[in-house]
Amino acid sequence: MTMVGTGYVGLVTGVCFANTGVEVVCLDVDERKIAKLREGVCPIYEPGLTELMVMNARAGRLRYTLDMDEAYRDADMIFICVGTPSGEDGRADLKYVLGAAADIARVMKKLGPDQRAKTVVVKSTVPVGSTMKVRDTIRGIVGPDIEFHVGNNPEFLKEGDAVNDFMKPDRVVCGVEDPDNPWSVSAARFRRAYEPFTRNGHPIFIMDISSSEMVKYSSNNFLATKISFINEMANLCERYGADINSVREGMCADRRIGSRFLYPGLGYGGSCFPKDTLAVIGMGEACGFEAQLSRAVHEVNQRQRALFFEKIKGHFASRGGLAGRTLAFWGIAFKPRTDDVREAPALTLMKMAGDAGATVRAFDPVAGETGAEAIERMGFETEIVEDMYGCLDGADALVVSTDWDEFKHPDFGRIAERLREPVLFDGRNLYRREQMRELGFDYYSVGRPSEVRAV
Ligand SMILES: NC(=O)c1ccc[n+]([C@@H]2O[C@H](COP(=O)([O-])OP(=O)(O)OC[C@H]3O[C@@H](n4cnc5c(N)ncnc54)[C@H](O)[C@@H]3O)[C@@H](O)[C@H]2O)c1
Numbered sequence: 406m407t408m409v410g411t412g413y414v415g416l417v418t419g420v421c422f423a424n425t426g427v428e429v430v431c432l433d434v435d436e437r438k439i440a441k442l443r444e445g446v447c448p449i450y451e452p453g454l455t456e457l458m459v460m461n462a463r464a465g466r467l468r469y470t471l472d473m474d475e476a477y478r479d480a481d482m483i484f485i486c487v488g489t490p491s492g493e494d495g496r497a498d499l500k501y502v503l504g505a506a507a508d509i510a511r512v513m514k515k516l517g518p519d520q521r522a523k524t525v526v527v528k529s530t531v532p533v534g535s536t537m538k539v540r541d542t543i544r545g546i547v548g549p550d551i552e553f554h555v556g557n558n559p560e561f562l563k564e565g566d567a568v569n570d571f572m573k574p575d576r577v578v579c580g581v582e583d584p585d586n587p588w589s590v591s592a593a594r595f596r597r598a599y600e601p602f603t604r605n606g607h608p609i610f611i612m613d614i615s616s617s618e619m620v621k622y623s624s625n626n627f628l629a630t631k632i633s634f635i636n637e638m639a640n641l642c643e644r645y646g647a648d649i650n651s652v653r654e655g656m657c658a659d660r661r662i663g664s665r666f667l668y669p670g671l672g673y674g675g676s677c678f679p680k681d682t683l684a685v686i687g688m689g690e691a692c693g694f695e696a697q698l699s700r701a702v703h704e705v706n707q708r709q710r711a712l713f714f715e716k717i718k719g720h721f722a723s724r725g726g727l728a729g730r731t732l733a734f735w736g737i738a739f740k741p742r743t744d745d746v747r748e749a750p751a752l753t754l755m756k757m758a759g760d761a762g763a764t765v766r767a768f769d770p771v772a773g774e775t776g777a778e779a780i781e782r783m784g785f786e787t788e789i790v791e792d793m794y795g796c797l798d799g800a801d802a803l804v805v806s807t808d809w810d811e812f813k814h815p816d817f818g819r820i821a822e823r824l825r826e827p828v829l830f831d832g833r834n835l836y837r838r839e840q841m842r843e844l845g846f847d848y849y850s851v852g853r854p855s856e857v858r859a860v
Contacts, residue, residue: 409484416447423464429468451565452566477508478516481524485526514546523553537555543555554590558595577607584612625678632678639851643854646854648838674747675739676745682699720849728763730762734787734804735807737767737775745775754806768789768791803829805829808833817841
């Protein structure tokens with residue numbers, strides 16, 4: 406079995422399959438990543454992954470390579486797990502997926518018609534029709550005589566809990582060319598590969614490829630909708646003096662609604678929801694259909710960051726302005742338990758603060774390095790510090806931008822001591838308003854009345 410791409414999805418998938426006893430080869434084009442992996446160093450922060458990686462590599466079941474021939478020659482299943490970022494028009498850019506398909510085809514062509522037919526699986530999140538583009542790309546290169554199959558197998562893992570999600574999936578979804586034949590080569594291969602993870606009752610659904618591709622976008626757009634929905638309610642709460650936390654409790658007790666994924670905050674970020682909502686809008690445009698809801702979800706999400714920044718700006722407006730001030734940020738990662746900073750709300754807020762003339766300093770338990778790289782790419786200045794409280798020294802306010810566990814019960818006395826003034830902008834609603842009022846903070850959160858001392 407081969408994984409193409411050793412990012413968050415490819416590496417976790419490869420390691421978890423290897424852990425079932427299968428021989429797995431992980432291929433990447435990034436020399437630095439492969440060098441690290443060969444040394445037993447995990448290039449991403451993902452709880453529990455390093456231990457499994459090292460164990461399976463030692464057992465000889467997991468290898469890393471830059472060599473396509475080695476990766477593709479003997480594999481019966483090849484999982485394409487490369488990125489599908491938004492293109493300039495917002496639509497999913499398939500260049501890495503189709504590039505990988507062409508690489509696979511060139512190796513298959515060299516092997517000739519006697520090889521065992523491979524199943525090339527698209528695991529990357531792709532718009533409907535993309536897996537068939539992979540098939541056409543391969544066919545165009547190998548010609549008519551080489552047998553192979555394609556499949557689609559969207560991944561639902563969450564960064565921060567990826568190993569657990571992969572090992573105990575809510576469901577496994579597999580798209581095959583011949584969904585009516587339960588014993589087709591690809592269907593049988595999927596069932597066998599996932600059997601160790603589905604035998605405890607976790608369902609596996611074998612379906613047609615278009616539906617499988619669509620399951621992933623439908624799921625992510627639905628989850629993104631929940632986040633934008635609760636943020637919309639939070640914004641109304643603020644304007645009418647209601648408290649979204651109480652509203653959440655009242656609302657979420659309804660079993661039809663439930664409480665998961667309904668937390669107000671700075672809006673969603675990461676490498677999936679932003680691009681997958683845009684991709685659905687793009688899929689609509691491509692067929693002359695306006696995906697109105699996804700567009701609104703995206704717009705509400707973008708506005709959420711700007712609205713929060715307005716609170717920061719508004720606070721300082723009556724106190725001489727934001728220019729020349731120092732803001733300390735706790736959290737760069739787009740969510741806790743990951744070092745992924747792609748589309749992180751913290752980065753947008755830091756850039757906005759920098760553009761308004763403030764000096765920005767930031768602490769993150771694990772995303773300091775990835776954060777520094779992103780900040781350099783985005784072209785603004787931020788000092789990354791390694792000490793959570795040291796970050797506050799002489800700053801004019803603390804902005805809590807990621808809900809890491811270590812931020813949930815901080816020493817407020819130390820915070821107040823180190824800040825120039827006790828001013829806290831809580832983008833994740835981590836703290837109780839009454840407590841902040843008693844402690845004498847100026848406290849701003851999302852969807853709840855602010856606690857502000859008299860000026
Ligand atoms: N990150 C997540 O939480 C998550 C969850 C579910 C689905 N997905 C989807 O999975 C896909 C991959 O996401 P990711 O976060 O793992 O991406 P990533 O950017 O972390 O990793 C992609 C890797 O592919 C490598 N690569 C690119 N072209 C290659 C080629 N031709 N041959 C070999 N390697 C190549 C890159 O060097 C990189 O290491 C995306 O479509 C994403 O939407 C991601």
